[in-house]
Amino acid sequence: MAKTLIVYGSTTGNTESVAETIQKILAEQNVDVDLQNAADIQAQDLANGYDAVLLGSSTWGDEEIELQDDFIPLYESLEQAGLKGKKVAVFGCGDSSYTHFCGAVDAIEQKAEQLGADIIVGSLKIDGDPDDDETAQWAKEVLSHL
DSSP states (O other): OOEEEEEEEOSSSHHHHHHHHHHHHHHHTTOEEEEEEGGGOOSTTTTTTOSEEEEEEOEEOSSSOEEOGGGHHHHHTGGGSOOTTOEEEEEEEEOTTSTTTTHHHHHHHHHHHHTTOEEOSOOEEEESSOOHHHHHHHHHHHHTTO
């Protein structure tokens, strides 16, 4: 059984809702899933003991890419998380009316890849309110790589 960690940063609750939906779908397929709010964890050895790590952050800001506030400390110390060789996938919610739609998702994915993570599926970028069907489809794609 694959052991998976889902870490999310959410301000309005949308990204948290997506994380919870992913957790539910993975758990229904007998994946051992831990769900953590980015505000409650440290980067140090974050990935130890997990087969896969799913990272989620909302994006805001028009002038530059801005990660969700609670996710910033994690992002800035991601080098300490132990992602090298780990299966990683990234998700988040944003607003397509902004210049950098889901830019935080792109930034996290790029950094994880630079740190040697194995990006197992393309990122999930949700425009506005969560779409359970879109999330479920992405979670099933993640499942196929665990």
